[in-house]
Amino acid sequence: xxTGISELASKLRKREISAVELTKTYIDAIEKxxxxxxxxxxxxxxxxxxxxxxxDQMLKEGDAPLLCGIPMALKDNICTDGLLTTxxxxxxxxxxxxxxxxxxxKLKAQGAVLMGKTNMDEFAMGSTSETSCYGAPLNxxxxxxxTGGSSGGSAAVVCADLAVYSLGSDTGGSIRQPASFCGVxxxxxxxxxxxxxxxxxxxxxxxxxxxxxxxxxxxAIVFDAIKGGDKRDQTSVDYDYGDSLAERLDxxxxxMRIGVAxxxxxxxxxxxxxxxxEAIALFEKNGAIIENxxxxxxxxxxxxxxxxxxxxxxxxxxxxxxIRYGYRASSYTSIEDMIVKTRSEGFGDEVKRRIxxxxxxxxxxxxxxxxxxxxxxxxxxxxxFDAVFEKCDALIAPTAPNTAxxxxxxxxxxxxxxxxxxxxxxxxxxxxxxxxxxxxKDSKGLPIGMQIIGKKFDEATVLQMAYFYExxxxxxxxxxxxxxxx
Amino acid sequence: xxxxxxxxxxxxxLAKLSFSDEELERFTAEFDAIIAFADTINQSIxxxxxxxxxxxARMVPFETLRPDEVVPSLPSDKILSNVxxxxxxxxxxxSKK
Numbered sequence: 001x002x003t004g005i006s007e008l009a010s011k012l013r014k015r016e017i018s019a020v021e022l023t024k025t026y027i028d029a030i031e032k033x034x035x036x037x038x039x040x041x042x043x044x045x046x047x048x049x050x051x052x053x054x055x056d057q058m059l060k061e062g063d064a065p066l067l068c069g070i071p072m073a074l075k076d077n078i079c080t081d082g083l084l085t086t087x088x089x090x091x092x093x094x095x096x097x098x099x100x101x102x103x104x105x106k107l108k109a110q111g112a113v114l115m116g117k118t119n120m121d122e123f124a125m126g127s128t129s130e131t132s133c134y135g136a137p138l139n140x141x142x143x144x145x146x147t148g149g150s151s152g153g154s155a156a157v158v159c160a161d162l163a164v165y166s167l168g169s170d171t172g173g174s175i176r177q178p179a180s181f182c183g184v185x186x187x188x189x190x191x192x193x194x195x196x197x198x199x200x201x202x203x204x205x206x207x208x209x210x211x212x213x214x215x216x217x218x219x220a221i222v223f224d225a226i227k228g229g230d231k232r233d234q235t236s237v238d239y240d241y242g243d244s245l246a247e248r249l250d251x252x253x254x255x256m257r258i259g260v261a262x263x264x265x266x267x268x269x270x271x272x273x274x275x276x277x278e279a280i281a282l283f284e285k286n287g288a289i290i291e292n293x294x295x296x297x298x299x300x301x302x303x304x305x306x307x308x309x310x311x312x313x314x315x316x317x318x319x320x321x322x323i324r325y326g327y328r329a330s331s332y333t334s335i336e337d338m339i340v341k342t343r344s345e346g347f348g349d350e351v352k353r354r355i356x357x358x359x360x361x362x363x364x365x366x367x368x369x370x371x372x373x374x375x376x377x378x379x380x381x382x383x384x385f386d387a388v389f390e391k392c393d394a395l396i397a398p399t400a401p402n403t404a405x406x407x408x409x410x411x412x413x414x415x416x417x418x419x420x421x422x423x424x425x426x427x428x429x430x431x432x433x434x435x436x437x438x439x440x441k442d443s444k445g446l447p448i449g450m451q452i453i454g455k456k457f458d459e460a461t462v463l464q465m466a467y468f469y470e471x472x473x474x475x476x477x478x479x480x481x482x483x484x485x486x
Numbered sequence: 487x488x489x490x491x492x493x494x495x496x497x498x499x500l501a502k503l504s505f506s507d508e509e510l511e512r513f514t515a516e517f518d519a520i521i522a523f524a525d526t527i528n529q530s531i532x533x534x535x536x537x538x539x540x541x542x543a544r545m546v547p548f549e550t551l552r553p554d555e556v557v558p559s560l561p562s563d564k565i566l567s568n569v570x571x572x573x574x575x576x577x578x579x580x581s582k583k
Binding site: 094095096098099234300302303304306307314318321323324325326328331332335336338339340341343344347352353355356357359360361363369370373374377413414415418 | 489494497498500501502503504505513516517519520521522523524525526527528529552560564565566567568569570576578579
């Protein structure tokens with residue numbers, strides 16, 4: 001088992017290791033593995049060493065926060081003052097924000113040490129991280145396979161122990177699905193639980209930042225540190241979670257009601273279904289009550305998600321005009337021509353597809369048939385979840401219908417890739433929290449992820465169930481050969 | 487529903503994108519599959535679509551909105567620090583000779 005954040009923090013406090021020494025260990029591991037894995041796209045070693053020196057000073061003065069001196073990583077769509085933030089898109093080439101995202105501001109205040117920005121699908125649009133303008137990150141479990149996406153780099157750096165933890169963003173499964181593919185833990189918090197200020201927008205009513213970690217306790221520690229309302233994000237909520245969630249992970253699951261919806265298992269790889277059923281049996285054996293439930297609207301959740309997310313994306317990405325950010329076309333005949341050429345040369349194919357779909361569903365004549373209808377069905381999905389949570393404490397489902405795809409997996413249509421989000425998007429549509437936790441491997445040795453889904457702002461139950469499973473299943477992220485803690 | 491090349495060109499104009507002939511061919515074919523996928527929201531779900539149609543979007547009463555107050559914002563020189571060659575104005579290539 002890897003040394004967790006609490007144990008590392010304890011070693012730093014006892015001066016068994018300094019933050020600078022720990023950071024250098026991570027630099028060595030990154031220099032060794034990142035050229036192959038391509039998990040980081042911008043390295044920040046200079047600022048990391050300075051942050052580590054500052055952390056050592058904070059530790060020396062005493063009363064340092066838990067995350068002080070701990071090396072970590074951020075997805076390349078989270079703004080960092082003065083450091084490259086490109087969303088892995090040519091159109092944001094060279095872009096250095098002039099402010100910090102709230103999540104980074106909070107972690108920086110705790111003395112966090114940022115090792116770099118992680119690879120991702122361009123503008124978080126994709127399920128394999130292969131749409132990155134820097135090329136795909138490779139799955140550390142087997143480098144012939146993708147990491148998943150869009151937070152593929154954030155999952156890979158944690159899997160290969162090139163960061164103790166990372167932050168990703170999840171619009172339709174972008175934290176949970178790569179966590180599942182790379183065999184680590186990924187938490188998508190309740191919509192509004194974590195400020196989105198400084199997160200480059202994709203689908204604003206769906207986007208949420210969350211942690212990727214190698215243990216459930218670490219996920220709780222990082223969530224404790226980043227959650228909270230923010231007046232700069234009017235959709236954030238200052239919800240009172242009570243005491244630290246990381247201190248409340250132990251809970252007797254006896255009598256807990258767990259819902260299992262058959263709609264989540266439609267078309268799922270049988271090996272994955274088997275492992276999830278095994279996990280459900282473990283909960284039942286320990287006293288949980290399993291409820292078979294129905295969520296009929298889930299079968300159309302996927303197109304609802306793509307309509308809403310792409311509609312919002314087509315508006316959010318309207319700002320990339322070649323004037324204020326990054327890339328600009330080199331030759332043009334008018335301002336209009338400059339904007340069109342900049343966007344056509346700067347965006348990749350998947351981003352263009354989603355802008356086009358969003359423009360289509362919002363255009364006159366199609367608005368009612370697609371966007372308005374999708375918004376109405378979204379309400380129906382919310383109502384179904386509300387009804388289910390009247391009688392269940394949480395739900396269990398697969399995280400993805402498949403394990404990691406081989407790299408450069410050929411598809412006949414982009415829709416084939418969209419289908420891999422089928423188990424995760426309902427959670428974003430409903431704005432509820434969910435975690436992905438490893439629950440075994442398939443016959444190819446690729447990790448399988450289990451999703452635990454909770455009520456709005458009930459991350460406590462989600463984390464407690466995941467912790468129970470982690471402690472009782474014998475499945476552990478483990479040490480990575482060549483990683484910093486190996 | 488099949489989408490024509492003309493419609494794709496019209497959409498591209500709205501989205502401020504352009505496609506070469508070869509890209510247009512490919513995009514039109516891909517877009518057909520994507521629209522067919524989006525059309526699946528029109529399939530019936532248990533409980534019936536009538537029930538869905540009856541759900542109104544939640545309206546937020548005007549009185550519950552926060553007051554519209556001017557608050558300090560980021561300084562404009564910082565906001566525009568990524569604009570190449572910004573000197574109080576945006577410099578672009580001359581387009582009319």
